[in-house]
Amino acid sequence: MELSERKLKILRAIISSYIQEGEAVGSRTISKKHNMGISSATVRNEMSDLEELGYLIQPHTSAGRVPTDKAYRLYVNGLLKSTSVSKYSEQINRILQEEINEMNSFIKNSARILSNFTHYTSFAMTPQLRESRLKHIQLVPVSDNKILLVIVTENNIIKNVVFKMSSPIPHDQLNRISNLLTVKLSGVKLSMLNRELQNEILREIHSIRESFDEKLDELMVLLMNTANQYEKVELYYDGLTNILNYPEYSDTNKAKELLSFVEDRESFTKALLNVEGKDLSILIGKENEFEQIKECSIVTATYKLNGIIIGKVGLIGPTRMDYKNVISMVKSLSFNINKLINENYTDTKRSETDG
Amino acid sequence: MELSERKLKILRAIISSYIQEGEAVGSRTISKKHNMGISSATVRNEMSDLEELGYLIQPHTSAGRVPTDKAYRLYVNGLLKSTSVSKYSEQINRILQEEINEMNSFIKNSARILSNFTHYTSFAMTPQLRESRLKHIQLVPVSDNKILLVIVTENNIIKNVVFKMSSPIPHDQLNRISNLLTVKLSGVKLSMLNRELQNEILREIHSIRESFDEKLDELMVLLMNTANQYEKVELYYDGLTNILNYPEYSDTNKAKELLSFVEDRESFTKALLNVEGKDLSILIGKENEFEQIKECSIVTATYKLNGIIIGKVGLIGPTRMDYKNVISMVKSLSFNINKLINENYTDTKRSETDG
């Protein structure tokens, strides 16, 4: 059933009042404060209808009414189309630039910005690099049998891992091996660094120099293992304690339950996997799979590199969330992240060869 | 005034009861449950004395008594001497080893262990490297005008920073420059990388090759700036939400106040600076400088490299803290951190030349 214009207007008024005040909204409030031009009794009739349609519920008989998840969904769907980029967009851009040189700091910074501007609890995932291609490999001596492997991808993202070799490796060979590996592996996707490729390359190397380095075999194995770990993304939070600002969580046990769920990266990451990979995606209340966050909403945006989604940023808060502000904030943030990433981390070689 | 043996025994009984139960302790409880062999009336007299001496207070007339900070201090001083390493020491060692290869992960892991074992909120500072000496410098090409600077110290700790140069730098020169910088700067303390040294080295380099690289000047400046940032230590937390387990913080506002203080790294870092650099140090309640944590205790241990304190780990919780368990846990942890760091990150070159 389609809602009449007046019902919609009343529903929207109830929702924004509830979002602001956090208390059940009565018919008189709507009739008076929102300049409806209709009496409270009329509003009551409409509200009664809206309740029957599943958009409102009463916490108890003599209380006002509270929007349901269904109502928020309707409200949010309307906002998604209309809401534009926040007026803070330029300021966000400026703050983001401060940490542009290092990807992880950049992502951490993104989370901080989001929680600072919205006063909700924010999160940001570091980029997933499976589709990235290797550009440069450099081995750096650390100690007798420890070496540092530095990998630079074509989109200028850096990863490094320390290896402990079974026995010392001559330092003067490291540059030579680095060059060899760079030549052999540049252009290869991280996700392609598997056993077959490894054997193939080893064969090729062996064919060139019979006894090049017995170390190389071991190194390659370590390299492959590292590459596979790249799928592990990190999750940064900011403003965890912001949750305690909202009366919904004035009960410590409730706050504890939610905060523990979020603080435990494993569980929360699972919850985030359920979020669709749309540019902007919102899960409201019971739309969330996990019990602990069924009274929360999660707003998530993606960021892309060369058109491929590589990460997500967003925030979590009570279903009674200031969606309007949040949506424009998250939109601005992801817009700027995308812009800066594609300016600074774009796949230089590919963009020359592919298009 | 020296406390009599009996007063001490009663005080200890009150403290451990209060630590366990979290409720004011009455004379009857002590007399009955702790096998004192004296009546509650006698205990009452003693408690009255203890109150006068400042070791106990009554929340209100008809309540039992609660230990003061002074009492905890007495109690803790006793424990510090006697408490030995935890029975979980080996388990801790095993978990620590899992992340031994990378210093930051290692420290993060330390914080996690501490909060998991104690159920308090833990923290760990990454090492401060001012006294470390450079061992190896490697420049890695990232993109046309971005390069990665990797620094390895003599104690095998790795730091890396991405630079954006004002104009492209030829990649084939990077190894040459790396070697040059390594030769010139190895053995130099990070804290010594200042302007004078920079000029001296530049002069020296210029004298060798008149027009070596006009880039080198710029690079050196960036290198110095980076070196100065090494004093910036990172602070990792774990178990922030554990604070909510304790009835002291069942009031959300109180919890919020404390959690915000801790979550705001800046303020909390300041608080930690006040902690003495002893092997194990405890600040109880009002001994803390900042208002927000005057009802908390902070237990901190240091970790060293080559005999120099380079970082701290510890935890924060209500003054009614299970000091016995906490102390043995923190002792075990710092013991194992020290052991593993000195096994894996020891200053190889120095130990050969210096000692």
Added chain:
DNA sequence: CTTAGCACTCATTAAGAGAGAGTGCTAACA
């Protein structure tokens, strides 16, 4: 269809009455 009016519901608050825990003091006892 809208609205004024009114009875009704239910959460929230305040006040009052016990109950219970624990103390301080006194007097008796070893």
Added chain:
DNA sequence: TGTTAGCACTCTCTCTTAATGAGTGCTAAG
């Protein structure tokens, strides 16, 4: 002189009751 039993007293906590007030649903009139 130190210890203990006994008892009055204090103060918190909990439960009950009553009053308040916000808000609804229904009815009847406009």
